[in-house]
Amino acid sequence: MEGLHMDLKRAEESNLIKGAFVGSSNYPISHLFYADDALLLSECNEVYMSNLLSILHSFFFYLALGLKINVAKSCVYGVGMSDDELLYVSNRIGCGKGVMPFEYLGLQVGSNMNLVNNWKPLIEQTVLNELEKIRMTFFWGRSDNIKKITCVKWDNVLACFEKGGLAIESLKAFNLALICKWIWHFSTSNGGIWVHVIRAIHGSHGGLDNRGCHVLGIWQNMIKLFSSAQEKGWLIQNPIRSKVHC
Incomplete structure (x- = not known):
């Protein structure tokens, strides 16, 4: 090719x-x-x-x-x-x-990809909850025939060691980290067709400046998640070394 x-x-x-x-x-x-x-x-x-x-x-x-x-x-x-x-x-x-x-x-x-229904053929809306349910079932040793009592909240199991948890990675946090990684790639990339397309649509800063995104869409939603994570203190401010904390 x-x-x-x-x-x-x-x-x-x-x-x-x-x-x-x-x-x-x-x-x-x-x-x-x-x-x-x-x-x-x-x-x-x-x-x-x-x-x-x-x-x-x-x-x-x-x-x-x-x-x-x-x-x-x-x-x-x-x-x-x-x-x-x-x-x-x-x-x-x-x-x-x-x-x-x-x-x-x-x-x-050619469809409006801001609509959840247009993403359903690829991934169900509740996929994170379903995957967490599968992991929780395995962790507690449950099955269709075996029922066991839950001793600890699953959120506590996912928490860091410092917060009394077992530091089992949260899929929701991992998904957020992957989304923020795209922002990191954009901030540190020297080129690439997808970077040029983002800049052509949303400006040279890709919506990361005070002007924000110029067009509604998936990238705008990713920028909102990234900004929300920064406001909550989940990210180190330097975009080159950003990571999600537990």
């Missing part, structure tokens, strides 16, 4: 193709890769489409790497396009006409 990436970047720099633009700074994105899947973004222009197809069937990508794009199994999706326009493009490329939203890796792409 590295060869395809280089071909697409050169074509974009030469204005042979034009991808999508994100945020007020118009950060360009022409392609995204995940494993052996490729998501190609392009302006609805016949010249760009022809150039894009030429790249996919190029000598380097097909003969040198031995890879071949199965266009018939691919789909084209349109944003702000009529059904007739989308049908024309799909016929021009020779692939199927997709409908938004569509499912990828268990999630609905």
Whole structure:
């Protein structure tokens, strides 16, 4: 996929193709890769489409790497396009006409991801409680056939040694730590497409300054959790060495 990436970047720099633009700074994105899947973004222009197809069937990508794009199994999706326009493009490329939203890796792409229902196919809302219940059942030696009395509150078991607990890691705290780790990565990263996208949408500080996030969404919710953890004194203030305390 590295060869395809280089071909697409050169074509974009030469204005042979034009991808999508994100945020007020118009950060360009022409392609995204995940494993052996490729998501190609392009302006609805016949010249760009022809150039894009030429790249996919190029000598380097097909003969040198031995890879071949199965266009018939691919789909084209349109944003702000009529059904007739989308049908024309799909016929021009020779692939199927997709409908938004569509499912990828268990999630609905094109849906409002601020709604809990759109995350349920990937993870249930009560997953942390269910996982804690499984751990608690195992810890107390219970089963479907064996019932035992709970001697100590589970919150006390999860507490630090200094607070009289057994320092069993809280899944809720661990999840918060992982969320805050993304903030840490953003603060210390020198680049990366996801960092550029966050900055294009929420400003150069990514919503960590006094202005906050510019757009409602998942990143805004992560910033709120991070700020709440800081206000409660759960985080060391230096973002480079942040960690969650018990």
